[in-house]
Amino acid sequence: MNKAAEGAAPMVRARNVHKSFGLNEVLKGIDLDVASGEVVVVLGPSGSGKSTFLRCINHLESIRRGFIEVDGEQIGYALRGTRLNRLSDHAIAVQRRKIGMVFQQFNLYPHMTALENIVEAPIGVHGQPRREAEAYAMELLARVGLTEKANAYPRQLSGGQQQRVAIARALAIRPKLMLFDEPTSALDPELVGEVLNVMRDLAGQGLTMIVVTHEIGFAREAADRVVFMDGGVVVEQGPPEAVLGNPQHPRTRLFLSRFIEKI
Amino acid sequence: METDLAKASLRDVANAHQPAEWGRWLLWAFMLAVAAEFAWIVARNPNFGWPIVGQWFTEASIMRGLGVTLGLTVVAMALGTALGLALAVARMSQDRLFGTLSGLFIWFFRGTPLLVQLIFWYNLSTLFPEIVLKVPFGPVLATWNTNDLITPMTAAIAGLSLNEAAYMAEVIRGGLLSVDKGQVEATDAFGMTRARALRRVIIPQAMRSIVPPTGNQLISMIKATSLVSVIAMADLLYSAQNIYNRTFEVIPMLMVAVIWYLIITTVLNVVQGFIERYYARGERGTGNADHAPVRVEEPA
């Protein structure tokens, strides 16, 4: 099931990625390839730079060294001959249009209904006709089990329902890559399952996904590969049964032991 | 157990009554009586000259003055808001140049009295007899005679709208700052352009905190327009003054102006209410009351 080994051009290629906030170096040389259709779960202690790395992939944060490529295109920069030029804001916006993102705090537009939230980018950014966008939005709402909530405003929905709408919104742009930043961390425990179920379905449908989460169970069932980050570097990675079942690095063992105690 | 159940049905809030609040009703009655008596005293006081107020209320020069006041307010407010939006966005942008220019503009126009600004615009020709469009240290592209450009009307519009822009910029910036950072991030992540993100996501949410202070600004503006009388514009107040300078009926003529100002302000308050309700949509609890209906008991 590990598609990284297939040899096709990877969907994401990150090389020697460094990122600092002031003097605080948060990413210290990340190398990571994600194959097309692969589901990668990123684990790691708080402050290890997981969110930062995810946000670098769609250039919500700029990096200081190294490079990131998505679908064969370098993010944020373009090579003209031997000269690497920074892209304009507009060109960066265009690059982001094939990357879907789901946030910990949902970030739905509160003044728009669920349906309006979903069709906003397809109509306004991708220029789809409204009717087509709405038909696809209803299809996506059905997929996340919220057909009857199409006209509800975000504040009238539970956290789990909001996050499922947010997933539908990210899917509406037909992304080649989906980024999830702790999508269940803001949810009450009984609502976590409904969101993970939706994500498990997506993983089964061949979507390329990078998921930052603390849900070890999800990693075990849905991930093709688990990446363990600590202190701004990738400490260990491999198939879930290897990393979770038989971690090699002491820091991975320490991190996982906390979860095993809890369960 | 039986009695518990019986009690349970009595405690069902669906059958709740609202006890009559006699104290509040008495207070209402008292306040209404005070207001009625005050109105009666004012109405019968001959010094207010109500017949004269009625006679001049819709007189031609008053109506022209009212038109000038309303026209100046609308034009200056529209220009001021548009420029204010641009200034607010510039001030919040990452761009140093635009941020600094916007900051300087706001600093200057908020820091000097409006009256002085109006006089300055009106007398611009004494400072700069000609206005020239040219490349810095380079060739001249076009030239205008300042006296042709500056009339009392254009001086009033320039003065009022540039001053208003400085204040509106801060009102709008406050509104933009009140929008959750995650919203900006979401629009960025979906590849929206800055302009579209502002128009579709950021400004609609900022409006909730922009509208109330803008209502304030608008009402101040209606009254600030009376300053234009110093540059010979005949607004509402100036027209009223013109009449009492001839007839010496100072109080009745001021009452004419005051009543018109209050009518405009009332209309604006109602409109503001509608706008606020529009931008409050999506708030929890709008449209569906989630508590049981309560029967209100009228005092007999």
Ligand SMILES: Nc1ncnc2c1ncn2[C@@H]1O[C@H](COP(=O)(O)OP(=O)(O)OP(=O)(O)O)[C@@H](O)[C@H]1O
């Ligand atoms: N905008 C920022 N400005 C300054 N420092 C930041 C910023 N964002 C993150 N950091 C710092 O970068 C480090 C890594 O943060 P990051 O959010 O990537 O961690 P994380 O692995 O996602 O942690 P968590 O599991 O708590 O979400 C932290 O030390 C954090 O304080």
Ligand SMILES: [Mg+2]
């Ligand atoms: Mg994080």
